Amino acid sequence: MAYSSQQETFHGIDAHTGERLEPGFSASTIDDVAAVCNAAAAAFDAYRSTDAEARASFLDAIGEEIMALGDALIERASRESGLPVARLTGERGRTVNQLKLFAQTVRDGAWLGIRIDPALPDRQPLPRPDLRMRKVALGPVAVFGASNFPLAFSTAGGDTAAALAAGCPVVVKGHPAHPGTDMMVADAIAKAAQRTGMPDGVFGHLRGPGNEIGAALVSDPRIAAVGFTGSRAGGLALVQLANARDVPIPVFAEMSSVNPVVLMPAALARRGAALGEAFVGSLTMGAGQFCTNPGLVLAIEGPGLDSFAAAAAEKLRQHAPQPMLTSGIRKAFAAGTASLAANASVTELAAGLEGDGVAREMARLFSTSGAEFLADQALAAEVFGASSLIVRCKDAQELATILESLEGQLTATLHLDDADSDAAKPLVPILERKAGRILANGWPTGVEVAHAMVHGGPFPATSDGRSTSVGTLAIERFLRPVCYQDLPEALLPPMLRNGAPEPRLVDGKPA
């Protein structure tokens, strides 16, 4: 790993101590942005025309190079993020499996969306031409690393894997909270690209504090799409930059979600206390720093909800905090929870144990009534971290009204027993309109990397609810369809020729 010795350097911060970590990293310049975007554009045609096996091998090789970094990667990531080694070891496994799954997706070929409508030369009144469609890569993609997943949503995370699988060169802007982790993974990707013979420029890497580099990246005319996971303000700023370009481009920003959890009456009556304990487990996992953290609990008031709240409060009071990712996140959490605590409509049910120094932020649990929640939009805002608000609804109608009032969400969860089924049924269409994923009897934290996963949802959960950032469907964000009409065989892409092995629809039917 070559650490440049240019003038402007920046440092990671040890999340456990707040101290500066060595070495320093040279921040990228605006000239660097232009250079990597130029290289990405130059690599685009060569990279997107690599065959499936070559591209899949590249994705697999990235995973191998990440594993080859060994414990040093986990240790560095833990220091920079404050996340425990066990969690990061799991996150590394998930990151590598994600790359493998996209490699398999590329080999499978269904992502090409091939459709062939053969010529009908004798059709009346006009013949039909030969029409062949496939999806092609959009172009170089800018990916922003996320602070809360230094591996799975960062340099070689889901957006990078999906974009590379689609045939797009990728330019990563590493998250400044974990520059060492970012550099190690970037080097692993570069090694994999070289080892598998990918064109120069297929992967570009930028780093530095502040927003200037990222803004220049999104505004660069050679960038064709943007992937981002982070704050609502950050995501909206990128969307605005992308829309202001001469050629606007899609931004896939995952931003803000309170992930409502609905506790149905029969489930609450039978197992309110157990639900309360399990809830705190999900709420406090990773210091609550998950996009899918359960920040809002809705239930009809009564003894079941009382025992849920009592059990949750008791468990929370014993929760020892872990350091948060960055001082900025810590300050935002402190401000968000202070604002809730100061709200006259809100009661504080419990706080966790107080920690020391950078780990001082206690987990928090608040409560309010349905009427008060409906009267104050601020209560529906995300507080990133281990803070949640229980809303005591007076009846099923008020609960449904509150669900209807919510903004778009990544997830929505129902806890229910068989006896709740009839009451839950009318809630499902509401949740379908509000969320990308609907869970029953589970917790929203923990997002499976799978074919059927949707990690997305209506605005402001994401800036484009028509896609997902986790799972194999994510490849579609970086593709567009092209139709070839009557092209001679010699000019047709190989997978569109007669007899090619990739799956296809012929006249609309699988063939």
Place this chain on the structure above:
Amino acid sequence: MAYSSQQETFHGIDAHTGERLEPGFSASTIDDVAAVCNAAAAAFDAYRSTDAEARASFLDAIGEEIMALGDALIERASRESGLPVARLTGERGRTVNQLKLFAQTVRDGAWLGIRIDPALPDRQPLPRPDLRMRKVALGPVAVFGASNFPLAFSTAGGDTAAALAAGCPVVVKGHPAHPGTDMMVADAIAKAAQRTGMPDGVFGHLRGPGNEIGAALVSDPRIAAVGFTGSRAGGLALVQLANARDVPIPVFAEMSSVNPVVLMPAALARRGAALGEAFVGSLTMGAGQFCTNPGLVLAIEGPGLDSFAAAAAEKLRQHAPQPMLTSGIRKAFAAGTASLAANASVTELAAGLEGDGVAREMARLFSTSGAEFLADQALAAEVFGASSLIVRCKDAQELATILESLEGQLTATLHLDDADSDAAKPLVPILERKAGRILANGWPTGVEVAHAMVHGGPFPATSDGRSTSVGTLAIERFLRPVCYQDLPEALLPPMLRNGAPEPRLVDGKPA
């Protein structure tokens, strides 16, 4: 058909005479916008949960009701648009077939994109939950009628058919250039909805001159997506309104394209004159008022191109004009062609016959050199109507440079013989980056409604190059994925239950 007798009325104009057509139509008000959007939102859950057969029958019924309007529809459309009866009869057939094709698509069920990853309770280190994905409708869709296709891209056109197929209620803003046609088709849709038992509000209809009603429609919080075909300025204005909303929504605007046609050397040498004649046929069809009109011809200079240009000029000089759609379009065409004629870099090769009155605009053919084209961006702008510019390139390199310099296009066409194959090959990747459809040895006018069609393309051909406005893939613009995790069978949508007949991927494999 009930013509309201409110105060503010507007009239269609006979495109053949410029005279006002009776009756007058009451313009919608801002209150009407809110009312139809409210009704559409109220109908949304009921409509999107109709079963495939019911929804398909509705689409088929719209086609039947349109046919039941008989000759009166064609006659009215011809008076309002100036388009010949034969063309409009063909366009009606296309419109009805389009509705039938979407009905078939709904019945087929592949559009649901169902994916199932069954639970793996014994997986280590963590069990996998049961994950089931389907696509759901976005919500009420606003559709703007297009002036140049009073049937196929208007009230019951492609966007309406695709959105209704997806399960979205539709609110149409009819094009003010053909209000009578619009009203007749809107009534046909309303009758079909009633006859097939669709919920009230599934189809809403607004009309009037000016932009106020359309702007209010796009800004209405109940609208979830917009379909538009028209000018670049009009499309960009809608995009801006949609982005400025509290909840931004996708706009699928088909806007601007010059549809470059590349004539390769061997083809030109062997059949330059024949190509020139055929080109003028495509250029002047429907007074050139097609989104896919061939407005730009690129070739390497030489005798082949000379004979192409001579044959095209000769044919064009005999072309008798037909009235254009509206006086606004006529004025824009006159201004655009006057600007080309006045450009010192441009030579006028030929003009068609001069017509009378509203039909006075002659078809025009211009020529310039490759170097001059590259030096003046204005030469690459669309002039809507029968005007085209031949660019004489000095060599293959200059031709490729010009292709690279172009904005996004709906189509790009190659005319080539076998001997041109090697020279054409390196152009294909450029065209793939620039256009939604690549044709060989044909003309871009005439867009087949098919599974493999792409009528779309990179900005500014459309505001979102990831989709198509023609063909069955168009249904995807109005859908988003939702994942159901561990939902009890009773709460799962029927098509996601085990044993349901709709096509699906199980663990990523067709099952």
